[in-house]
Amino acid sequence: MKRAVVLVSGGLDSATTMAIANRDGFRGHALSFDYGQRHKVELEAAKRVARSLGAADHRIAQIDLRIFGGSALTGDMSVPKNRETKTKNIPVTYVPARNTIFLSYALAWCEALGAADIFIGANAIDYSGYPDCRPEFISAFEQLAGLATKAGVEGTAFRIHAPLISMSKADIIRKGAELGVDFSLTHSCYDPTADGLACGECDSCRLRLAGFREAGLTDPIRYARR
Amino acid sequence: MKRAVVLVSGGLDSATTMAIANRDGFRGHALSFDYGQRHKVELEAAKRVARSLGAADHRIAQIDLRIFGGSALTGDMSVPKNRETKTKNIPVTYVPARNTIFLSYALAWCEALGAADIFIGANAIDYSGYPDCRPEFISAFEQLAGLATKAGVEGTAFRIHAPLISMSKADIIRKGAELGVDFSLTHSCYDPTADGLACGECDSCRLRLAGFREAGLTDPIRYARR
Numbered sequence: 131m132k133r134a135v136v137l138v139s140g141g142l143d144s145a146t147t148m149a150i151a152n153r154d155g156f157r158g159h160a161l162s163f164d165y166g167q168r169h170k171v172e173l174e175a176a177k178r179v180a181r182s183l184g185a186a187d188h189r190i191a192q193i194d195l196r197i198f199g200g201s202a203l204t205g206d207m208s209v210p211k212n213r214e215t216k217t218k219n220i221p222v223t224y225v226p227a228r229n230t231i232f233l234s235y236a237l238a239w240c241e242a243l244g245a246a247d248i249f250i251g252a253n254a255i256d257y258s259g260y261p262d263c264r265p266e267f268i269s270a271f272e273q274l275a276g277l278a279t280k281a282g283v284e285g286t287a288f289r290i291h292a293p294l295i296s297m298s299k300a301d302i303i304r305k306g307a308e309l310g311v312d313f314s315l316t317h318s319c320y321d322p323t324a325d326g327l328a329c330g331e332c333d334s335c336r337l338r339l340a341g342f343r344e345a346g347l348t349d350p351i352r353y354a355r356r
Numbered sequence: 357m358k359r360a361v362v363l364v365s366g367g368l369d370s371a372t373t374m375a376i377a378n379r380d381g382f383r384g385h386a387l388s389f390d391y392g393q394r395h396k397v398e399l400e401a402a403k404r405v406a407r408s409l410g411a412a413d414h415r416i417a418q419i420d421l422r423i424f425g426g427s428a429l430t431g432d433m434s435v436p437k438n439r440e441t442k443t444k445n446i447p448v449t450y451v452p453a454r455n456t457i458f459l460s461y462a463l464a465w466c467e468a469l470g471a472a473d474i475f476i477g478a479n480a481i482d483y484s485g486y487p488d489c490r491p492e493f494i495s496a497f498e499q500l501a502g503l504a505t506k507a508g509v510e511g512t513a514f515r516i517h518a519p520l521i522s523m524s525k526a527d528i529i530r531k532g533a534e535l536g537v538d539f540s541l542t543h544s545c546y547d548p549t550a551d552g553l554a555c556g557e558c559d560s561c562r563l564r565l566a567g568f569r570e571a572g573l574t575d576p577i578r579y580a581r582r
Contacts, residue, residue, distance in 0.1 A: 189423050189424075191419075191420065191423060192418070192419075192420060193417075193418075193419055194417065194418060195464060197415050197417060197465075198415075198461075198464050198465040198468040199468050220506045220509070224506050225464075226463070226464040226465075226467040226468050226505065226506070227460055227461075227463040227464035227467060227504055227505060228464075229504065230460040230463060230464075230500065230501075230504045231457070231460040231461065231464060234453055234456040234457040234460045235424075235453075235457065237452070237453040237456060238421065238424050238451075238452040238453035238454075238456075238457060239423075239424040239452075241452040241453060242424040242425050242452050260506075261503065261504060261505055261506055261508065261509045262503075262504045262505070264503070266503050267500070267503045267504055270496070270499055270500040270503050270504075271500060271504075273496055273499075273500075274456065274493070274496040274497060274499075274500050275456075277487065277488075277490070277492050277493045277496050278453055278455065278456045278487060278488045278493055278496075278497075279452065279453060279487055279488070280446045280450050280452070280487055282487065283446070283487045
């Protein structure tokens with residue numbers, strides 16, 4: 131069985147991505163990040179998701195993006211609520227170079243494993259306007275991977291799989307449901323309450339709730355407000 | 357004055373790179389990494405170098421590349437001594453995706469600072485065969501930076517400066533000396549003795565010693581053996 135590194139945040143996109151990697155015959159090595167995010171409860175969700183989807187291994191890299199600042203997700207600003215998400219502006223929840231850092235780590239592990247495939251749940255449709263979720267970013271990273279590594283120089287063709295990249299949130303939810311993802315294990319909220327409930331008002335909650343509505347399915351997680 | 361992020365390892369290449377950034381009119385923000393390297397003493401050198409070259413700020417990011425393994429520099433294998441360095445093989449001191457990870461962090465800080473310039477002391481001539489020290493890697497990362505970031509999407513043209521990329525070690529030493537770098541503050545050894553002396557036998561020591569010889573200068577640091 132081919133091995134792959136799968137970025138697992140604990141959200142529903144990465145859970146569906148991991149289920150797709152399984153369907154495609156990969157043995158997933160789950161990778162999550164403790165990066166000083168205010169929604170650290172997502173790491174517990176990441177563990178549940180990796181376990182429920184049969185990850186061969188799960189590592190949580192400690193990285194501290196707070197040393198640079200610049201994002202609402204790492205505590206510099208507050209998380210916007212009930213924002214119009216269909217604008218073209220990149221919101222303050224953007225974390226500078228986050229997916230570049232995440233993919234760099236995934237590449238390091240992938241090379242150390244002797245694997246060639248990395249899965250990421252990036253999505254360019256019902257997303258929050260992040261530049262590092264676009265197909266052109268994914269392609270550029272794939273190019274870089276071949277040049278950056280010993281394995282690449284020696285002939286490994288690294289592939290960055292972003293199977294959700296052009297799916298709507300509703301399609302992602304339908305696909306996950308079809309592949310047996312247990313969405314009750316996932317966590318998407320940027321700003322959960324002290325007892326871990328989803329706020330229901332941040333961009334991430336609103337996109338998730340709208341996606342379930344559109345898919346005609348019920349979101350099994352609990353919200354403080356919805 | 358324009359700001360730039362400068363990767364400072366504590367070695368003579370990055371010290372010379374920082375001096376070049378200064379010469380070119382940048383105010384350097386030094387960035388170092390505590391990545392589980394066995395030669396952690398280089399971080400003390402990085403602090404001395406950043407201070408002596410007037411860094412506006414110096415941050416040390418804690419990242420643990422040991423969780424992936426795969427390199428002699430992070431403890432999986434022993435550091436080779438008195439090796440023939442002019443071969444085409446990539447040595448076991450290669451750390452998977454290291455410069456990709458380092459540049460990703462530099463990009464995050466650069467964007468948070470509102471800067472556009474990153475300096476790295478990568479060198480493709482008298483080097484150890486690392487793929488992520490080649491000009492094609494640097495160009496690919498520069499491309500990626502524009503696509504990966506909010507600043508890039510909004511028009512910032514990130515530039516990855518690798519001023520040493522095609523210089524010999526002797527040329528780097530001459531250039532550093534000309535720009536007033538105090539090489540006594542630097543540390544290059546991969547496998548220093550318990551009291552911090554350079555071993556004189558690893559690839560890094562041998563390249564350094566040969567460079568000073570060729571430049572007709574004396575290396576001011578102390579070696580256990582030379």
